[in-house]
Amino acid sequence: MDKFVYLFNEGHSGMKELLGGKGANLAEMTKIGLPVPFGFTISTEACNAYYESGKTLPSGLIDQILESLNQLENNTGKSFGNPANPLLVSVRSGSVFSMPGMMDTILNLGLNDETVAGIAGLTKNPRFAYDSYRRFIQMFSDVVLDVDVFFFEQLLEETRESKGYSSDPEMSADDWQEVIEGYKAIVKKHTKKDFPQDPKQQLFLAIDAVFNSWNNQRAIVYRRLNKIPDHLGTAVNIQSMVFGNMGDDSGTGVAFTRDPSTGEQTLYGEYLINAQGEDVVAGIRTPLPIRTLSTEMPEVFQQFSDTCHRLEQHYKDMQDIEFTVERGKLFILQTRTGKRTAQAAIRIAVEMVNEGIIDKKEALLRVDPDQLNQLLHRRIDDSFERKQLAKGLPASPGAATGQVVFDADEAEMLTGEGKKVILVRPETTPDDIHGIIAAQAVVTSRGGMTSHAAVVARGMGKACICGCETLKIDLRGGKFSVGDIVVNYGDIITIDGATGEIMLGEIPMIEPELSDEFQVLLQWADEERDLGVRANADNPEDARKAFEFGAGGIGLCRTEHMFMDANRIPIVQSMILAETYEERNEALELLLPMQQGDFEGIFEAMQGHPVTIRLLDPPLHEFLPDKEELLVEVTKLQITNPQSAKLKEKELLLKKVRQLDEFNPMLGHRGCRLGMIHPEIYFMQAKAIFYAAAKLSERGFEVKPEIMIPLVGHVNELRDMRKLVVDAAKLVKEETGRDVYYTIGTMIEIPRAALTADQIAAEADFFSFGTNDLTQTTFGFSRDDAEGKFLQTYIEEKVLPDNPFAVLDQEGVGKLVEMGVELGRKTKPELKTGICGEHGGEKSSIDFCYQTGLDYVSCSPYRVPLARLAAAQATIRHGNKKAKDTFISIK
Ligand code: ADP
Ligand code: MG
Ligand code: MG
Secondary structure (H helix, E strand, C coil), X not given: CCCCEEEHHHCCHHHHHHHHHHHHHHXXXXXXXXXXXXXXXXXXXXXXXXXXXXCCCCHHHHHHHHHHHHHHHHHHCCECCCCCCECCEEXXXXXXXXXXXXXXXXXXXXXXXXXXXXXXXXXXXXHHHHHHHHHHHHHHHHHCCCCXXXXXXXXHHHHHHHHCCCCHHHCCHHHHHHHHHHHHHHHHHHHCCCCCCCHHHHHHHHHHHHHHHCCCHHHHHHHHHHCCCHHHCEEEEEEECCCCCCCCCCEEEEEECCCCCCCCCCCEEEEEECCCCCHHHHCCCCCEEHHHHHHHCHHHHHHHHHHHHHHHHHHCCCEEEEEEEECCEEEEEEEEECCCCHHHHHHHHHHHHXXXXXXXXXXXXXXXXXXXXXXXXXXXXXXXXCCEEEECEEEECCEEEEEEECCHHHHHHHHHCCCCEEEEECCCCHHHHHHHHHCCEEEECCCCCXXXXXXXXXXXXXXXXXXXCCCEEECCCCEEEECCEEEECCCEEEEECCCCEEEECCCCEECCCCCHHHHHHHHHHHHHCCCEEEEECCCHHHXXXXXXXXXXXXXXXXXXXXXXXXXXXXXXXXXXXXXXXXHHHHHHHHHHHHHHHHHHHHHHHHCCCCEEEECCCCCHHHHCCCHXXXXXXXXXXXXXXXXXXXXXXXXXXXXXXXXXXXXXXXXXXXXXXXXXXCHHHHHHHHHXXXXXXXXXXXXXXXXXEEEEXXXXXXXXXXXXXXXXXXHHHHHHHHHHCCCCCEEEEEXXXXXXXXXXXHHHHCCCCEEEEEHHHHHHHHHCCCHHHHHHHCHHHHHHCCCCCCCCCCCCCCCCHHHHHHHHHHHHHHHCCCCEEEEECHHHHCHHHHHHHHHHCCCEEEECHHHHHHHHHHHHHHHHHHCCCCCCCCCCCEC
């Protein structure tokens, strides 16, 4: 027979998997000699054995429990069910991860009609004894016998009223006895049985209930939500009771060893005099702040604060501690790592290094990179309640309040007047860009995480919610509705882009702040990490932001957004519509200086750090008006103004739009396929890059352009495009007399490119894994369709562990990345490799990138601090690999 039961003096904190978090820590505290009421833990393996034997306790287990109970009796000098000196215990569930879905703790188990009288006599406090008994009956009936607490509460209230009392403390021992009789009748009525009087039976029923609670609905949902495996099982802790409700020299409370919201090094917590267990959190009476204990019970306080200090030194982390004082004697009932805000996490980690408790590496591992996100965006003050009106996709974090507007021009105008607005649209297009810039935030009812609104807003660090389909937008009526609630133009709403929630009215916000400790931590991260961190930035402003956040370069500068500018789009359209080569070149000549200006700004902002510029990627029809809308316009004109020049113009446009229309734009005429068919576009872009570089080097700046060809699937594509870029470089060199260092590489975002990376590397100085498209093409999913239609179900049903667009699919897409790196380096050992796209800002993907040997990750500017920390954590976890994002120059 396996060992299923462990006395508190047999375990330690390293046994969490077996004893659960609570049990392992109770054992650890016992081991180091803290005043912990004695008890034992039934292991998680016992829970699994219980399920294996068809939800019954294996007989060996029953013996072990009885044996441990014996030991507990010996240890306490009390005995279970003996009225002369009864042992009472608590039954507490506890899994490896704390789970709010699990069974509630039962206190005072072991009380029955006889032992209660014993307790009354022993304590000379019958009121206390009967109060404890009625609590026990209610708690046990609720969580074990499944009788609704409502019946008990109702009876209690009626009794109180009939006696003319306004609160429980007025109840006498006799009154409680009366209530107890009523309670027992309720149990009999609802379970058809008497309330169990045999303490052992009570105990086994309670153990059964804890095991069963592992698979109740709440627990299952919680595990699913938090990705906790189902097979872990829960432990059960049986612990002798101590009583905080024995009078004014007793009490119970909870405390953190440091302030969990600011991280300040001060005891933080609350307690209640003459109270038991959950009374502190139940909110029946208002608890007192922990520092008042220092005047009310100075000795106990001193002992408690010494214990807190000791626990913190022992666990080397901030602790969340439960304690009870029984007649002036302190007992510790629980300790665990305290939950904390991001701000507190950083401060505590840094200060603990300064205090010599942990080292820098440990401090870096202590802060969850995901938490940093909160600190870099304005966010809603959580101390205010939010009433959610609707929920969409959390497309870009941050929070905003403003008046609802439905039109980009309107947004720009009102902002010009000093108003704050939120742009609400069915979806956005490049035509709305000025409105997005002006607005505080953007909400769309359609579109996914990569819709126009989402991408643009993320780039700007602006809050955005997409695909909020419950919003019924009535553009003409200037309003939207959610069910019966109508929100009109000008009404104030607040949105939380991190959760996707929309609320009515204004809610107070907290401004982002980069504390000194935060800067210190990131500096340590930079010292430690061996993986470059770059940013994706499409304009000088983003580049500056990226630099400020510590990016070591730009890993992806998309050039299409530069064309979406309202002033440029007509020129871009005329370039696309050009009938002849000359016409097209004319338009390109106009675009060239604009592009050059963009690049100059970006190079300047990056102060000599490398900048990877991707040549035009999206299909050209994205720059043209929407087909359906155009069709409506043409039809209208045909009726109202059939002879107009305007109609001719629109008809021509429609013809072109139809020509460019694609069955599947994602797999259509885009990326380098554009450059292959319209080399003049790429040639113009390449020239603009080199002119900009030449100009800046003339001004004394160092520039490191890395020119990236998108969507290459065959080495020949890259070979041709490389030649084009080299020609542009030569031309600019001849014209300007300036020699610019540059490299040419490709995005690896088509499986074929990864599979033939050895051939492709022959033409490439670097690879940048475009894992968004690589995920789409590997899975054969189009992201917007997948996220909008079936991905959620896939994740809920555990077909996929995560959204592969948010968390890199290491087994599939990741294998292609590994293969790409390996094959590429076989051909060209000095090949530089990186990843761009959302995965570059996600911690588990960053860890993977480091292990795969990539030189850098690149992500949105606002995620750069997160990535710096995650990169340091990966380096610490896996050891240095010498992957440095150093610039390899070629002439
Ligand atoms: P939770 O996980 O919900 O905090 P716990 O098992 O920690 O549940 O217990 C709930 C409450 O009962 C806590 O306030 C705890 O301190 C108290 N409690 C648990 N066991 C005992 C005991 N043996 N003696 C006194 N109080 C106890
Ligand atoms: Mg607890
Ligand atoms: Mg791509």
